[in-house]
Amino acid sequence: MRENNVKIITNATSYFMHQYTKHYLHVKKPADRLPPPPEDKEYLLYIHVPFCTMFCPYCSFNKFNYTKEAATHYFKHLREEILHVKALGYRFNYLVIGGGTPLIDEEELIQTIELVKKLFDIKHVSCESDPNHIQPKTVLRLDGLVDRLSVGVQTFDDTLLKKLGRYEKFGSGEEVYRKIASMLGILPITSVDLIFNFPNQSKENLLYDIETLTKLSPEQSSFYPLMTSSMVKSSVTKTLGKFSLTNEYEFFNIIKESLKKSYPSRHGWSFSKEKEAIFDEYVIDNEEYVGVGSGSFSFINNTLYHNEFALDKYAECIAQRKSAVVKERTFEANSRMYYRLMVDLFNGKLSKKKFEIMFGIKIEDALKKELMALKFAKAIKENKESIVTTEFGDYLFLVLMKEFYMGMDRIRNEARKNLSL
Ligand SMILES: C[S@@+](CC[C@H](N)C(=O)[O-])C[C@H]1O[C@@H](n2cnc3c(N)ncnc32)[C@H](O)[C@@H]1O
Ligand code: SF4
Incomplete structure (x- = not known):
C-alpha cells in the first residue's frame, strides 16, 4: 500500500x-463487590504486584515505590482477597501475575502462588520480572511453580537504556543479555519484552535489538509499539524526545519479517517459536477474568470492575468488606x-x-x-x-489495540489522580 x-x-x-x-472507556459507577461467578466454569485469575524500585518514563502501569514493609502488608491482603474470591465460588485454571515487579519480594510471591495452586486446579502460571530478579537461583525456585516468565528488556541499546534510566538500574544491554542467557531453559517458557518506535530510534537500533533477540533465542518475545498515553507523554518527551508515528508501520513490518523464520507463530505483538504456544495477553484473550490487588480490573458478565488503587484504602477494603472493588461499568x-x-x-x-x-x-x-x-x-x-x-x-x-490500551490508561489516570507514589 x-x-x-x-x-x-x-x-x-x-x-x-x-x-x-x-x-x-470510563468506569464511574460506584461498586463494592464482585458478583458470584455467573457460570460454573474455570476463569483466569490476574494478580497485580504494584511495586518498583524505579519508575520508567514510558510506563503507565499501576505502581508504587517499593519498601519491604509495604510489600509484606500488601501480599498478606492479596492472599486474603484470593480467599474471598474463592469463597464467592470462583474456580480458576490460569494464573497471570503482573506488575510492577512481581518478583520484588520472592518469598511473598512464592507463598502466594503456592496458595493459589492449593486452592485451585491451576494449569498454567505466567509471571513478569525485571532483569534484576532472574538470577538462576531465584528462577530455580520457580521451577514447577511458574510456566512462563516474561522479562522486561525494552531494548539492548545502551544509549537508549541510559536515557530510560534502566542502564544504571538493570545493567547494560550486554549484561541483561547475559543474565537472561544464564536462566534460559530453567522454566518451560522465557519471554523477552521489547519496545519499538522510541523517539529517535533508528532502523539500525531496531535491527540490533532484533538481531540480539534472535541470538539470545528465548521461547517467546513481545515487541510492543511504544504507547504514549497522556499519563506518560511528557516524561517520554523529556527523556527521549518527541514521539512520532512516522516509522511505526515500517518498523512493525521489519519485526514481523525478521522474526518470521525463528518465531513462526505470531499473536498480535507477541512471537513464539511454538505453533500452539500460550501467550499472555489476559485482557485480550479471555472473555472473562478476575483481577486481585490494587488497581486490578475484572471483567465478568459484560461488566468491567476495578479495584481501589491506593494501598492504604485497598487494605481497608479487604479488612472491612472483603472486596476491593470500587467502580463498575456494564458494556452493551x-x-x-x-x-x-x-x-x-x-x-x-x-x-x-x-x-x-x-x-x-x-x-x-x-x-x-x-x-x-x-x-x-x-x-x-x-x-x-x-x-x-x-x-x-x-x-x-x-x-486499534494500542489505542484501546491507552484508553485503559485514562481509567487508571482518573483513579490515581490524588495518589502519592
Ligand atoms: C508492567 S511491565 C513489567 C516489567 C518489569 N517491571 C520491567 O520493568 O522489566 C510489562 C511490560 O510492559 C511493556 N510496557 C510498559 N509500558 C509500555 C509502553 N508505554 N509502551 C509499550 N510497552 C510498554 C514493557 O515492555 C514492560 O516490560
Ligand atoms: S517498566 Fe517495569 S520497572 Fe519500569 S516502571 Fe514499569 S513496571 Fe516498573
Missing part, C-alpha cells in the same frame, strides 16, 4: 478509536461486538461462526458498515467461514 494511504487510514483509525475509547452488546472484532483481528483471524454463537447475530448483519470500511481500507479479506487480516490489516489492528 502507498505510504500516503497508510498514513491517512492509520490516522483516521487512530482518531476514531481515540474518540470511541474516550466516550465508552454493540461495544462488545466491536471489542471482539478488534481482538480477534489483532490476532489475525475472526471466526464468523464463533461470533454468531456469541452474539446471536451474523457479523455481516451486525457490523456491516464496519466490515465495508475495513475492506475498503484493504485491511481484511473474507471467506464463508472467517475474516482474516491483510499485511496492512495486521498493522491497523495493532494501532
Whole structure:
C-alpha cells in the first residue's frame, strides 16, 4: 500500500478509536463487590504486584515505590482477597501475575502462588520480572511453580537504556543479555519484552535489538509499539524526545519479517517459536477474568470492575468488606461486538461462526458498515467461514489495540489522580 494511504487510514483509525475509547472507556459507577461467578466454569485469575524500585518514563502501569514493609502488608491482603474470591465460588485454571515487579519480594510471591495452586486446579502460571530478579537461583525456585516468565528488556541499546534510566538500574544491554542467557531453559517458557518506535530510534537500533533477540533465542518475545498515553507523554518527551508515528508501520513490518523464520507463530505483538504456544495477553484473550490487588480490573458478565488503587484504602477494603472493588461499568452488546472484532483481528483471524454463537447475530448483519470500511481500507479479506487480516490489516489492528490500551490508561489516570507514589 502507498505510504500516503497508510498514513491517512492509520490516522483516521487512530482518531476514531481515540474518540470511541474516550466516550465508552470510563468506569464511574460506584461498586463494592464482585458478583458470584455467573457460570460454573474455570476463569483466569490476574494478580497485580504494584511495586518498583524505579519508575520508567514510558510506563503507565499501576505502581508504587517499593519498601519491604509495604510489600509484606500488601501480599498478606492479596492472599486474603484470593480467599474471598474463592469463597464467592470462583474456580480458576490460569494464573497471570503482573506488575510492577512481581518478583520484588520472592518469598511473598512464592507463598502466594503456592496458595493459589492449593486452592485451585491451576494449569498454567505466567509471571513478569525485571532483569534484576532472574538470577538462576531465584528462577530455580520457580521451577514447577511458574510456566512462563516474561522479562522486561525494552531494548539492548545502551544509549537508549541510559536515557530510560534502566542502564544504571538493570545493567547494560550486554549484561541483561547475559543474565537472561544464564536462566534460559530453567522454566518451560522465557519471554523477552521489547519496545519499538522510541523517539529517535533508528532502523539500525531496531535491527540490533532484533538481531540480539534472535541470538539470545528465548521461547517467546513481545515487541510492543511504544504507547504514549497522556499519563506518560511528557516524561517520554523529556527523556527521549518527541514521539512520532512516522516509522511505526515500517518498523512493525521489519519485526514481523525478521522474526518470521525463528518465531513462526505470531499473536498480535507477541512471537513464539511454538505453533500452539500460550501467550499472555489476559485482557485480550479471555472473555472473562478476575483481577486481585490494587488497581486490578475484572471483567465478568459484560461488566468491567476495578479495584481501589491506593494501598492504604485497598487494605481497608479487604479488612472491612472483603472486596476491593470500587467502580463498575456494564458494556452493551454493540461495544462488545466491536471489542471482539478488534481482538480477534489483532490476532489475525475472526471466526464468523464463533461470533454468531456469541452474539446471536451474523457479523455481516451486525457490523456491516464496519466490515465495508475495513475492506475498503484493504485491511481484511473474507471467506464463508472467517475474516482474516491483510499485511496492512495486521498493522491497523495493532494501532486499534494500542489505542484501546491507552484508553485503559485514562481509567487508571482518573483513579490515581490524588495518589502519592
Ligand atoms: C508492567 S511491565 C513489567 C516489567 C518489569 N517491571 C520491567 O520493568 O522489566 C510489562 C511490560 O510492559 C511493556 N510496557 C510498559 N509500558 C509500555 C509502553 N508505554 N509502551 C509499550 N510497552 C510498554 C514493557 O515492555 C514492560 O516490560
Ligand atoms: S517498566 Fe517495569 S520497572 Fe519500569 S516502571 Fe514499569 S513496571 Fe516498573
